[in-house]
Amino acid sequence: MSSIEEALRFVARRIARLRGRSPGSIGGGALIVLAVLAAAGWYFRPWLHGIVYAVYTTPILPLALLVAGGVVYALRRRTTLVGPQAVLAVFLLVLVVGSGITGLLAGERLGKSTLDAATTADSLDETNSQMPRVVPKSVAARYASNTLNFPQYRISGSDVTVNNGTPYWSYALAPDGAYNHFTKRQHGTVLIDMTQQNAEVRTVTDDLERGIGPAFYNNYRFELLKRGQYLVDYGDPFMVVNEGEQYIAVPYTTPTFHWVPLPYTTPEWGGVALIDSDGNVEDLSPAEARSHSALEEQRLYPSALARKKVATTKYRRGIVNTFTSHEDEIEVAPVPGANNDQPFLVFTEDGPEYIVAVEPYGEAQGLKEVWTVDSRTGDYEMYTPDRSLFGARKATDYVRQAARTTDWNRFSPSEPIPVVVDGQLYWQVRVVPSDSSGIAYIAFVNARSSDVREVSTTREVVAFLEGDTGTVDSGGAADSRDPSLIVQRVAPNGTVVGTLEVYGNESVRVVQGNATATNATATG
Structure with a gap:
């Protein structure tokens, strides 16, 4: 018996009981319409989840309605000109103002x-050299699309998964096109090896009963909201391949209610929903997820929650401070990278961790704090550098400055990932073409000295993470980056007003007025 038939019969029995009739003798068009609507609402309740959850997690809503009703009642005792429009206006005003205030209270x-x-951490965990993040998200998507040979399917979603100790970018093989959307299921999983610079693609094919991308009756989310918990906030799904079986893992958060001084909610990690290839749904608590055999290598904590929690530490000195002096206020550092932002999942020697680098509020680009979040337990650590370090945005500036022969109209620095080698923090920056067709090279930028080490192969990346940092150290610039020629602009009083450093076989062109240009080449 289908769910909709069950719902119809349930409603029919309830109506019949109220009217004192048997289910087969119910009459009246209104009751039939009511039964159909109730059954349809119950069956299609996943479509209503967004509205229901928003109302559920906004406890200021009934208070606003109560206040609006009280105000209008008081006004109507004095005048009869107050109508329904006044109720709505007062309700919306109280709701908007109240939601703004409760939002600030929730953030604080x-x-x-x-x-x-x-x-508080005294140091950052060393990066695992055997699990490096080499391929950025935008390049992985291009690799997956370029190697796709299923004409009825497309790649959908993008997230990090681990299989047999190797991290991958994972994608669902979702139906492509309107006809296939309604007639086909998710066909499998595409895995892009994150640790290899070249396109290392693995495809696992087998239809999932409830997957990512197809119509609602074959869709994982519709099934999840029917069989799993309803009043929770499900995050982005990611694919898991374990012993040849495919799973969809969905971390989720639950609201915690607070009632004073005004009612509001804050999110907390609730667990992980796991859907197998047959469409069965398991609702796992955090402890159950950590012990589940299919999830033993995976990150489990919601990445969006990690970012949100770190971002809200800007209220550490109170709400008023964020509108006035901004003392000790932070902000999550914006980083370049197509459709990817902090937190980044980094594989350390102690396991997978989310890393969130924060800067001082405003125009400052120094590194104020580095937050690490254990992606399996949700434990937070805060590392505060004991000396001045620069942040992710400045690291990309140093990469541009160091690569003088790179055409920055066709290439861009992407996803500056923080890595730790021998206790020293570096920013690992991938330089990619504008079409994300590959990786030109990878630059490691010393967060203390600004020295840049460029590498072009996966082997060199691993060697660097193992401690072979070459001429890059905190004591000074690399010898190979010494300029071959320095040109100075000197004012009449002898003051140097400008300096130009020339490297390798770069040329210097000197033009005086309309005279013919003279070329000079630096050697060395």
Whole structure:
């Protein structure tokens, strides 16, 4: 018996009981319409989830309605000119103002609770050299599309998964086109090896009963909201391949209610929903997810929650401070990278961690703090550098400055990932073409000295992470980057007003007025 038939019979029995009749003798068009609507609403409740969850997690809503009703009642005792429009206007006003205030209260509580629960780290964990992040997200998507040989399917979604100790970018093989959307299921999983610079693509094919991309009756989310928990916030799904079986893992958050001084909610990690290839749904608590055989290598904590919690620590000195002096206020550092932003999942010697680099509020681009979040337990650590370090945005500037022969109209620095080698923080920056067709090279930027080390192969990346940092150290610039010629602009009083450094076989062209240009080449 289908769910909709069950719902119809349930509603029919309830109506019949109320009217004292048997289910087969129910009459009246209104009751039939009511039964159909109730059954349809129950069956299609996944489509209503967004509205229901928004109302559920906005406890200021009934308060706004109560206040609006009280205000209008008081006004109507004095005048009869107050109509339904007045009720709606007062309700919306109270709701908008109240939602703004409760949003600030929720941010302050979440930020301060994050600070209270976090531990202080004296150093950052060393990066696992055997699990490097080499391929950025945009390039992985291009690799997956270029090697796709299924005409009825496309890649959908993008997230990090681990299989047999190797991290991959994972994609679902979703139906492509309107006809296939309604007639086909997810056909499998595409895995792009994150640790190899070249396109290393693995495809696992087998239809999933409930997958990513098809119509609602074959869709994982529709099934999840029917069989799993309803009043939770499901995050982005990611594919898991374990012993040849395919799973869809969906971390989720649950609301925690607070009632004073006004009612509001804050999110907390609730668990992980796991859907197997037969469409069966398992609702796993965080502890159950960590012990599940299919998830033993995977990140489990919601990445969006990690970013949100770190971002709300800007309220550490109160709400008023964020509108006035901004003392000790932080912001999550914006980073370049097509459709990818912090937090980045980095594989350390202690396991997979989300890393969120934060800067001081405003125009400053120094590194104020580095937050690490254990992606399996949700434990937070805050590392505060004991000396001045520069952040991710400045690292990309140094890469541009160092690569003088790179055409930055056709290439761009992408996804500056923080890595730690021998206790020293570096920014690992991938330089990719504008069409994301590959990786031109990878630059490691010393966060203390600004020295840049460029590497072009996966072997060199691994060697660097193992400690072979070459001539790059905190004591000075690499010898190979010494300029061959320095040209100075000197004012009449002898003051140097400008300097031009010339490297390798670069040329210097000197033009005086309309005179013929003279070329000079630097050698060395």
